Amino acid sequence: MITDEIVKLTSDIPGLTVALFAGAHGNECAGIYALEKLLPILTPTKGTIYIAFTNPPAIVANERMITKNMNRCFVANNQGDSYEDKRARELMNVLDDCDALLDLHMFYDKGKPFAICEENALQVAKLFDVAIISTNWNQIEPGAADGYMFEQGKIGICVECGPIPEADNYVDFATKTIYQFLQYFDMSPKKVEDSVLPKRYIVAKKAVYKTRDNFTLEPGFETFQKLNNGQLIAVDAQKQFRAHKNECIIFPHYQARVDEEAYIIGTEE
Numbered sequence: 001m002i003t004d005e006i007v008k009l010t011s012d013i014p015g016l017t018v019a020l021f022a023g024a025h026g027n028e029c030a031g032i033y034a035l036e037k038l039l040p041i042l043t044p045t046k047g048t049i050y051i052a053f054t055n056p057p058a059i060v061a062n063e064r065m066i067t068k069n070m071n072r073c074f075v076a077n078n079q080g081d082s083y084e085d086k087r088a089r090e091l092m093n094v095l096d097d098c099d100a101l102l103d104l105h106m107f108y109d110k111g112k113p114f115a116i117c118e119e120n121a122l123q124v125a126k127l128f129d130v131a132i133i134s135t136n137w138n139q140i141e142p143g144a145a146d147g148y149m150f151e152q153g154k155i156g157i158c159v160e161c162g163p164i165p166e167a168d169n170y171v172d173f174a175t176k177t178i179y180q181f182l183q184y185f186d187m188s189p190k191k192v193e194d195s196v197l198p199k200r201y202i203v204a205k206k207a208v209y210k211t212r213d214n215f216t217l218e219p220g221f222e223t224f225q226k227l228n229n230g231q232l233i234a235v236d237a238q239k240q241f242r243a244h245k246n247e248c249i250i251f252p253h254y255q256a257r258v259d260e261e262a263y264i265i266g267t268e269e
Contacts, residue, residue, distance in 0.1 A: 002032070002059045004087070006094055007039065007051040015047025016185050017097055020178060021145055022104040024070040026058025029167035031104025031159075034174035044187045050094050054103075054145070057083060069260070072143035076151070088145075095148060100124070100155035102181040103145045104174055106164045109252050111223040113173055116158040118150045125157050127180045127194040129173065132224055134202040134250065134266060141207055141261070157181070200224075201269040202248065210253075210262040212236050217262055221252035224266070234262060 002023070022031030035051060042049065053059055057066050066083050073080065073088035074095075080086075095101060100121075114132040115125040125133050137158075138147035149156025159177050162170035180195070182188035202224060215236040227233070227243035234241040243249075243265075250264035 002036075002053050002056050004053070004056045006091070009042060009044055009049045009051065011044045011046045011048070011187075013046035015044070015187060016099040017048040017050070018100045018102070018182070018185060018187065019050040019052065019095060019098045020102050020104075020181075021052050021054045021091070022174075023056070023059045024054040024103065024145065025064045025105065026055050026060070026066075027062050027064050028104075028106035028161075028164055029062075030106055030161040030170040030174045032059060033167065033171045034104065034178060037171070038175065038178060043189050044182070045189055047185065047187050049182070049187065050098065052091060052094065054091065055084060055087060069143075071141070071145075074145045074148040075143050076148075091145065092148060095145065095154075096152075098149070098154070100181075100185065101145055101149045101157065102178065103156070103158045104177070105158055105160050106162055106167060106170070107160050107223060107251055108164055108255065109221065109223050110163055113162050113170065113177075114160050114224070116160065117146060117156065120150065120153070121146075121155040121157050124155060124181065124184050126199060127184055128159060128177050129180075129195045129197060130159070130199075131197050132200045132202055134204055136204045140204055140264070202250070202266040203269060204250065204264055204266045205247075206265050207261045208234070208241060208263055208265065210256045210258055210260055212238075213258060215258075215262060217252055217254055217256075219254075221249050221263070223250050223252070224248050226268075 068084040146156030
């Protein structure tokens with residue numbers, strides 16, 4: 001059952017404190033299902049684990065959000081009145097006591113799972129079964145829980161566990177990712193193999209927002225698809241949006257509403 005309870009699991013052996021979050025966007029279900037499955041059986045070998053379903057009303061409604069994108073609410077000066085703002089403040093109080101965070105998400109378009117983190121968390125993210133690790137997100141899209149951790153000098157990692165319509169196919173991936181994360185901190189009750197996948201490193205450079213109803217994203221894009229120099233990405237009544245050399249597209253959001261990001265531009269290191 002999905003509730004707003006923040007569960008605390010503590011070992012008799014001292015160790016680090018970590019957090020496992022899922023459901024900041026209520027329709028991104030692979031991580032939610034994984035945490036539901038693990039919650040009754042997960043026991044840390046040392047230290048403390050906090051587990052939270054980040055946005056329970058959105059999860060119950062199977063909606064991305066109730067009022068506001070929760071991935072913009074994890075900021076130290078948050079004084080907002082929305083449910084998401086209030087919930088984020090509650091969860092930031094938990095994160096203030098944590099050494100590391102794993103935040104599980106999914107995405108709209110086609111593609112394979114990947115990780116988002118900053119440089120201080122790369123050694124952890126390399127252990128996951130992802131082929132792509134993307135950095136610099138806190139610079140262009142601040143307000144995510146992993147970015148909040150980074151700003152405190154702590155480890156924060158977001159793992160995008162595959163396309164939203166394929167959530168059932170990625171529950172095992174999300175579950176293994178949780179164990180890999182805990183294993184890095186010597187907290188996992190189950191031993192799993194670390195990833196041997198070669199990695200690509202993508203730096204997020206800018207977010208492009210849908211500013212008008214007539215903004216149209218060109219069809220067929222997938223996350224991390226490489227773009228040709230000059231390739232048309234989107235149009236609206238006033239301009240064309242074209243790619244530059246060595247760019248790729250991330251999170252093409254065909255269902256974006258006005259004032260939501262339509263896509264992210266990244267470059268490969």
